[in-house]
Amino acid sequence: MDNIAGTKSALGWVVNLSVVFLVVLWLIPTVGLLVSSFRDRDQITASGWWLSPFAVEQNYQAKIPAGEAVRDGDFFVIEGNIFNGGEGEVVRFGGTRAAPTAFAPGETADLRRDRSLTVEANGDFIYKNPDEIKRDPNVYYSQATPSRFSLDNYKTILFSNGMDVAFINTFTVTIPATIIPILIAAFAAYALAWMDFKGRGLLIAMVVGLLVVPLQLALVPLLQLHNKVGIGQSFLGIWLAHTGFGLPLAIYLLRNYMVGLPRDIIESAKVDGATDFQVFTKIVLPLSFPALASFAIFQFLWTWNDLLVAKVFLPSNSESWVMTVKIADDLLGSRGGDWGILAGAAFISIAVPLIVFFTMQRYLVRGLLAGSVK
Amino acid sequence: MSPMVQGMLTIVIGVGGCVGYFFFSNLILDKVIFPAKGPNPSININRANLVRPWLFLFPAMALLGLYLLYPVVGSFYRSLFNRAGDEFIGFGNYGVMFADDGFQTALFNNFLWVLFVPAAATFLGLLVAQLTDRLSWGNIAKSLIFMPMAISFVGASLIWKFVYANNADIGLINALRDFFGAEEPLDVLQVAFWNNFFLMVILIWIQTGFAMVILSAALRGIPEETVEAAIIDGANPFQVFFKIKVPQIMGTIVVVWTTITILVLKVFDIVYTMTGGNFGTEILPSYMMSYMFRDDGRATAVAFVIMIVVLPVMIWNIRQARAEMR
Numbered sequence: 001m002d003n004i005a006g007t008k009s010a011l012g013w014v015v016n017l018s019v020v021f022l023v024v025l026w027l028i029p030t031v032g033l034l035v036s037s038f039r040d041r042d043q044i045t046a047s048g049w050w051l052s053p054f055a056v057e058q059n060y061q062a063k064i065p066a067g068e069a070v071r072d073g074d075f076f077v078i079e080g081n082i083f084n085g086g087e088g089e090v091v092r093f094g095g096t097r098a099a100p101t102a103f104a105p106g107e108t109a110d111l112r113r114d115r116s117l118t119v120e121a122n123g124d125f126i127y128k129n130p131d132e133i134k135r136d137p138n139v140y141y142s143q144a145t146p147s148r149f150s151l152d153n154y155k156t157i158l159f160s161n162g163m164d165v166a167f168i169n170t171f172t173v174t175i176p177a178t179i180i181p182i183l184i185a186a187f188a189a190y191a192l193a194w195m196d197f198k199g200r201g202l203l204i205a206m207v208v209g210l211l212v213v214p215l216q217l218a219l220v221p222l223l224q225l226h227n228k229v230g231i232g233q234s235f236l237g238i239w240l241a242h243t244g245f246g247l248p249l250a251i252y253l254l255r256n257y258m259v260g261l262p263r264d265i266i267e268s269a270k271v272d273g274a275t276d277f278q279v280f281t282k283i284v285l286p287l288s289f290p291a292l293a294s295f296a297i298f299q300f301l302w303t304w305n306d307l308l309v310a311k312v313f314l315p316s317n318s319e320s321w322v323m324t325v326k327i328a329d330d331l332l333g334s335r336g337g338d339w340g341i342l343a344g345a346a347f348i349s350i351a352v353p354l355i356v357f358f359t360m361q362r363y364l365v366r367g368l369l370a371g372s373v374k
Numbered sequence: 375m376s377p378m379v380q381g382m383l384t385i386v387i388g389v390g391g392c393v394g395y396f397f398f399s400n401l402i403l404d405k406v407i408f409p410a411k412g413p414n415p416s417i418n419i420n421r422a423n424l425v426r427p428w429l430f431l432f433p434a435m436a437l438l439g440l441y442l443l444y445p446v447v448g449s450f451y452r453s454l455f456n457r458a459g460d461e462f463i464g465f466g467n468y469g470v471m472f473a474d475d476g477f478q479t480a481l482f483n484n485f486l487w488v489l490f491v492p493a494a495a496t497f498l499g500l501l502v503a504q505l506t507d508r509l510s511w512g513n514i515a516k517s518l519i520f521m522p523m524a525i526s527f528v529g530a531s532l533i534w535k536f537v538y539a540n541n542a543d544i545g546l547i548n549a550l551r552d553f554f555g556a557e558e559p560l561d562v563l564q565v566a567f568w569n570n571f572f573l574m575v576i577l578i579w580i581q582t583g584f585a586m587v588i589l590s591a592a593l594r595g596i597p598e599e600t601v602e603a604a605i606i607d608g609a610n611p612f613q614v615f616f617k618i619k620v621p622q623i624m625g626t627i628v629v630v631w632t633t634i635t636i637l638v639l640k641v642f643d644i645v646y647t648m649t650g651g652n653f654g655t656e657i658l659p660s661y662m663m664s665y666m667f668r669d670d671g672r673a674t675a676v677a678f679v680i681m682i683v684v685l686p687v688m689i690w691n692i693r694q695a696r697a698e699m700r
Contacts, residue, residue, distance in 0.1 A: 015505050015509065018505060019512075019515050022498075023519060026518060026519045028537075029533045030525075032536050032537065033532065036544075045544065048543050049536075168378060171381075172380075175381060180385070180388040183392040184433045187430045188430060188431050188434035190430060195426065197427040200427075203435070205696055209688050209691065212691060213442050213445075213688075214640050215640060218441060218449075219677070220449060220452055221449055224448075225448075236380075239381075239384055239388075240437075240441070241441065244437045244441025244442060245441060245442070247434055247437055248442065280430075301523075305527065305528070307643045324526055327529075327647075328643070328646060332532075346532035349528070350526065353524040357524035358521075361517060364523075365587050365591075368584065369588060369591050
């Protein structure tokens with residue numbers, strides 16, 4: 001249609017540019033997280049992730065050894081190098097905690113009571129004091145540190161923070177909660193799509209209605225029920241809960257798909273003497289694979305990403321935390337300021353869904369379309 | 375027993391149990407209860423076919439009934455009792471709740487969310503769908519904008535914490551403010567009233583992809599003749615979009631809008647992770663969670679209010695579904 005009169009090339013440019021703009025806008029937050037997760041934790045707070053390829057100015061403090069003071073006329077003088085012969089470049093320096101970067105290298109800082117301090121870019125300093133020097137004087141300086149990227153954040157989280165347990169727990173919750181509802185829903189969907197019985201329309205309407213029931217409603221009564229029958233807060237409880245909550249969408253998606261299967265195949269199979277059970281297992285189920293895959297992806301993403309159900313139906317001890325709970329209740333609370341850890345943890349928790357998303361996007365889109373558009 | 379082993383066992387028992395149930399219940403129905411032989415096989419076959427749908431439906435219906443239907447009644451019933459659950463107090467929980475400032479804030483904020491998030495997400499989704507429609511790299515662009523759909527609300531909140539951070543060296547917002555000469559960093563999540571919108575941005579960021587995918591399919595479904603006819607009649611691209619395309623996909627726009635609205639009424643994760651409901655950002659789902667485990671009477675009362683808010687959409691959905699089936 002591009003060649004139809006009225007489509008202007010200027011408009012094409014605008015369209016291209018605005019899409020680029022939107023995509024960049026959409027990606028920036030995630031890229032920020034990804035970059036931050038590889039950065040040194042001190043560097044994260046010292047400069048923005050968008051400056052991460054460049055060297056970072058970080059502030060340091062050093063003590064000048066009072067014992068090396070030499071008398072020189074009216075002054076006691078200490079000379080030396082703040083890097084102690086190591087590599088480094090002083091960017092700014094200062095003699096007080098209040099103004100740690102007040103002076104440029106080479107300048108002389110006049111301090112209180114006639115003291116003075118000079119620091120060169122290579123770290124050489126001269127400190128002068130009219131009185132005898134008793135305590136080690138402080139020198140403050142900022143140094144350009146080359147940008148550092150490492151896997152340290154990931155190592156810290158995975159091996160010393162219980163995130164490995166949370167990761168395994170998430171899988172433990174997710175896989176049964178994805179597989180079990182599929183089978184139950186497939187049989188029900190077949191009955192609702194291809195079997196004639198009284199009340200079918202009513203049941204379909206009920207499934208559609210249950211699609212939007214807020215989960216919040218289910219929390220208190222079901223937890224009480226689980227406690228009463230002895231399941232309590234446990235993995236079994238959360239598998240059952242996820243199965244129940246996932247069923248309406250599963251039945252709805254699968255029924256919509258199965259209804260569209262060609263009637264001839266199913267009827268000729270029945271004429272040839274196949275029972276409903278055989279028709280279902282041998283014909284309908286294999287043909288419905290795309291719909292089954294769609295639902296499986298939905299349910300996987302939903303259970304993996306869920307926080308609410310996990311908070312309510314799993315025990316609240318740290319051995320049973322899934323990743324979302326671990327991040328929301330533990331990392332954000334106790335390590336709220338540790339940005340490196342937070343970024344790494346967040347990225348670990350979103351990595352698996354992203355892989356699933358990018359490899360199976362086709363099925364996901366198909367499922368979305370079957371679920372909401374006719 | 376470790377949860378992992380337990381999990382594998384559950385898969386085996388669950389799947390095996392399901393297959394076994396369906397197989398044997400059918401077998402028993404056909405061979406034992408109504409065998410297709412004996413004095414009157416045809417009557418038996420018909421009877422078996424009357425029962426069979428319910429065999430297929432039973433596990434699903436039992437779970438649906440227990441996990442979604444029963445809670446509607448159960449929650450309402452529980453909300454009529456006091457905190458300990460031993461004393462009937464009628465609508466006492468509702469009375470206390472409606473008088474509570476926190477609840478009013480939550481209700482008002484939720485109203486803002488319901489107004490703003492679906493509108494913004496649908497609009498942006500439609501915009502992206504239209505812009506990428508004829509683009510050679512449109513699918514890549516769509517896939518990238520769709521990506522946040524895969525991320526958990528908790529993950530998304532963390533991602534945005536890096537944008538909103540109260541530090542010009544971490545948060546993009548404060549870095550921009552710094553760039554334009556602001557002296558002090560600002561904690562945008564503590565700016566009264568507007569902080570709600572900063573939280574909404576996160577959900578819009580996630581949901582735009584959903585709206586885009588569905589609306590983009592709907593745009594593709596528009597008959598080309600209508601667009602071509604309009605262009606030949608001299609319509610400019612904007613007229614084609616607003617006067618020809620949008621009216622034809624209005625039904626889909628409504629579906630997307632309501633779907634996101636329902637979602638907005640359920641999401642507590644974002645508020646919970648970003649502000650914990652402080653600084654006047656409480657919404658109904660997070661307000662409910664603050665009473666969960668503490669006062670079940672109050673918690674269920676809030677949940678029931680959410681249910682009432684959702685009810686019109688539910689009824690509308692059911693009517694749509696019934697109309698389609700005819």
